[in-house]
Amino acid sequence: MDERRTVGIAVIGAVLIGALTALQARINGTLGAEIGDGIYSGVISFGSGLLILIVLSALIPEGRRGFGRLVGGIRDRRIPPWMLMGGIIGAFTVASQGLTVATIGVALFTVGFVAGQTAGGLVLDRVGYGPAGVVPITPGRLVGALLAIAGVVVCLAGDDVRGVPVWMLVVPAIAGAGVAWQQGTNGRLRVRVESPLTATLVNFIGGTAVLLLAAVVRAAFTGLPDALPPEPWLYLGGAVGVTYIFLSAIVVRRTGVLLLGLGSVVGLLATSVVLDALWPAPAAPSTLVAVIAAAVAIAGVAVAAVPWRRRG
DSSP: OOHHHHHHHHHHHHHHHHHHHHHHHHHHHHHHHHHTOHHHHHHHHHHHHHHHHHHHHHHSHHHHHHHHHHHHHHHTTSSOGGGGOHHHHHHHHHHHHHHHHHHHHHHHHHHHHHHHHHHHHHHHHHTTOSTTOOOOOOHHHHHHHHHHHHHHHHTTOSGGGGGSOTHHHHHHHHHHHHHHHHHHHHHHHHHHHTOHHHHHHHHHHHHHHHHHHHHHHHHHHHOOOSOOOOOGGGGOHHHHHHHHHHHHHHHHHHHHHHHHHHHHHHHHHHHHHHHHHHSOOTTOOOHHHHHHHHHHHHHHHHHHHSOOOOOO
């Protein structure tokens, strides 16, 4: 399989990752609104995903071998502590979904998230943080990133956005920048343990631990939720998260951090349009605005994905 086709398939995978991220945001946001707290919804999401990964790691031979390499790498110090910290960013992202999405909608959540993720991806690729090594900032990648940012900025148009608290846009931006780092970290850990399943397990262990600690502190001051919602689909956020983090650890080796982020933008915005049209949030942008934003972002991914050749 030639390089262009391989990269093309990887970009499709990146788009799917974005679609799953949007779906998880809607699930966790609705669960957070039903419970009344984004931290508790994050514990449920990450905890259920961790249980799935523990079962898979125990049943699948690759998972057992990867976990053995993980333990050995930590013991021999071939795997540094910072490479195990991707779950902290995942915990923050899930909590931010529970705190904001029910109010601002999935598309507007994406505005801040993608802006942070795109900027972070450019920087991390340039310094060679991801497993693909140093990825230069070519004209195509720079123009693609700018188009992606322009696409999400379009979502800010409209009167509904003016009443949104500033922190509801700042928090997703921080989460987006963190996810760019998380994707690069997961890719490097995946290379060390030779198993995307084990890399994903590490993320969920760390994320669940952080969220459980936050929930304990929260419960000490405010108490536990009165009741949990009965709808089964509200508890699928963990399974969705397992899927897209697992895919991220595979795809980032072919795309680099920035192109993975740009492909995710397309999936995020396109899926956000559908979700917000079906279940609109109070401050969600109109469907027309969201469609325009998605189209601009898709153009950005196309520009970034096509190699620019220098004339000899």
